[in-house]
Amino acid sequence: MPQSGIWTVAVVGCGIGRSHIAEGYSRHPDKFRVVALCDVDRERLGKLGDEFSVPRRVTSFDGVLRMDDIDIVDICTPPALHFAQTLAALSTGKQVVCEKPLVGSLAEVDRVIAAEREAAGRVMPVFQYRFGNGLQKAKRVIDLGIAGKPYLATVETAWRRTPAYYKTPWRGRADSELGGVLLTHAIHSHDLMTYLMGPVASVFARTATRVNPIEVEDCAVANLAMQNGALVSLSATLGSHKEISRLRFCFEHVTFESSQAPYSPSDDPWEIVPASPEAANRIADALAGHRFVPSRFEGLMGAYYSALATGGELPVTLADARRPLELVTALYHSAATGAAVSLPIEADHPRYNGWRHDASGAVSMMGLYTPTERTQ
Numbered sequence: 001m002p003q004s005g006i007w008t009v010a011v012v013g014c015g016i017g018r019s020h021i022a023e024g025y026s027r028h029p030d031k032f033r034v035v036a037l038c039d040v041d042r043e044r045l046g047k048l049g050d051e052f053s054v055p056r057r058v059t060s061f062d063g064v065l066r067m068d069d070i071d072i073v074d075i076c077t078p079p080a081l082h083f084a085q086t087l088a089a090l091s092t093g094k095q096v097v098c099e100k101p102l103v104g105s106l107a108e109v110d111r112v113i114a115a116e117r118e119a120a121g122r123v124m125p126v127f128q129y130r131f132g133n134g135l136q137k138a139k140r141v142i143d144l145g146i147a148g149k150p151y152l153a154t155v156e157t158a159w160r161r162t163p164a165y166y167k168t169p170w171r172g173r174a175d176s177e178l179g180g181v182l183l184t185h186a187i188h189s190h191d192l193m194t195y196l197m198g199p200v201a202s203v204f205a206r207t208a209t210r211v212n213p214i215e216v217e218d219c220a221v222a223n224l225a226m227q228n229g230a231l232v233s234l235s236a237t238l239g240s241h242k243e244i245s246r247l248r249f250c251f252e253h254v255t256f257e258s259s260q261a262p263y264s265p266s267d268d269p270w271e272i273v274p275a276s277p278e279a280a281n282r283i284a285d286a287l288a289g290h291r292f293v294p295s296r297f298e299g300l301m302g303a304y305y306s307a308l309a310t311g312g313e314l315p316v317t318l319a320d321a322r323r324p325l326e327l328v329t330a331l332y333h334s335a336a337t338g339a340a341v342s343l344p345i346e347a348d349h350p351r352y353n354g355w356r357h358d359a360s361g362a363v364s365m366m367g368l369y370t371p372t373e374r375t376q
């Protein structure tokens with residue numbers, strides 16, 4: 001804990017890094033101070049630095065690691081850089097925040113987990129969608145055992161991405177984005193689904209590239225069997241002209257339906273439909289104890305501070321980041337092989353070392369990029 005009680009932060013990457021500052025750190029000026037920014041793009045660096053009056057601006061990541069007075073390195077760089085930057089920051093004793101996807105394989109997550117065990121600092125992966133009142137109310141009802149038997153969930157991620165989005169060179173490429181809509185976009189809603197429904201037992205997935213001329217999938221469907229016996233359907237596209245995220249959960253005593261706000265589906269209003277007047281009473285009693293949860297990065301960074309200050313569990317742990325990456329691995333393997341895939345994915349699985357490669361090391365990410373399909 002810093003003597004001043006205020007943690008000093010360096011944000012690396014000035015894209016989503018702006019939201020970490022605007023929606024997160026700057027809403028907690030008594031807890032965090034962003035004192036350094038890093039980006040290889042000097043124009044972006046200058047613009048964001050000026051907007052938030054950040055005093056230090058550097059173009060080299062090593063330059064950040066050399067700053068002894070920085071407590072937290074917040075990594076918002078393109079996905080393929082996360083693994084090396086996270087390990088390097090941990091090795092210098094920093095606390096680390098890292099954007100999704102945390103790394104590029106289950107093997108890499110396990111190496112970060114091992115490195116964290118030996119390090120002074122800890123790693124908080126970013127899943128800001130967990131912070132919102134609607135989702136947290138549903139979680140409370142489920143965790144208190146009021147919802148009853150889980151029947152079925154449907155999860156829709158219907159977003160829109162145009163060629164302009166893919167002008168950023170790392171996007172849309174297997175070796176730099178590391179995946180498509182399942183990895184980059186729908187990962188948030190899929191994380192929320194397992195947050196409420198628990199572990200996945202088995203998946204069957206199909207993926208396709210139909211919206212933009214890119215190397216990775218931009219449409220996907222999957223059906224899942226959960227360990228608790230419930231069934232789940234996932235759909236994800238980047239070709240929806242009305243953007244929504246929607247999660248529905250049907251339990252024995254209650255049905256939950258999220259808001260449709262694409263980038264904040266966890267916020268109120270969630271529709272909570274009890275099965276009976278008795279269920280309604282139990283839910284009302286449970287929700288009387290609900291404590292307000294600020295949305296997205298504000299909620300995430302507030303909870304992060306509490307965990308840092310007390311040494312308690314981080315609001316998002318490496319185990320939390322591993323779960324959706326394990327699901328992604330299973331989904332890509334299913335799409336590539338045309339077979340159902342059981343979880344957990346262990347170290348002897350052909351895609352443990354990377355969901356983009358099969359056991360032979362050949363890139364066979366989704367197994368469907370025939371020229372005919374690409375031009376449809």
Ligand SMILES: NC(=O)c1ccc[n+]([C@@H]2O[C@H](COP(=O)([O-])OP(=O)(O)OC[C@H]3O[C@@H](n4cnc5c(N)ncnc54)[C@H](O)[C@@H]3O)[C@@H](O)[C@H]2O)c1
Nearest residue numbers: 013014015016038039040041044076077078079099100101
């Ligand atoms: N949590 C979310 O909701 C959310 C939203 C958007 C993006 N993301 C994730 O955040 C990451 C960044 O995405 P983005 O949309 O901000 O991308 P972006 O391309 O807009 O921004 C990334 C920045 O990193 C900089 N950069 C590249 N290499 C660097 C290096 N070696 N050192 C320092 N800076 C470097 C680039 O110049 C760029 O400004 C991705 O992993 C993405 O998936 C998460």
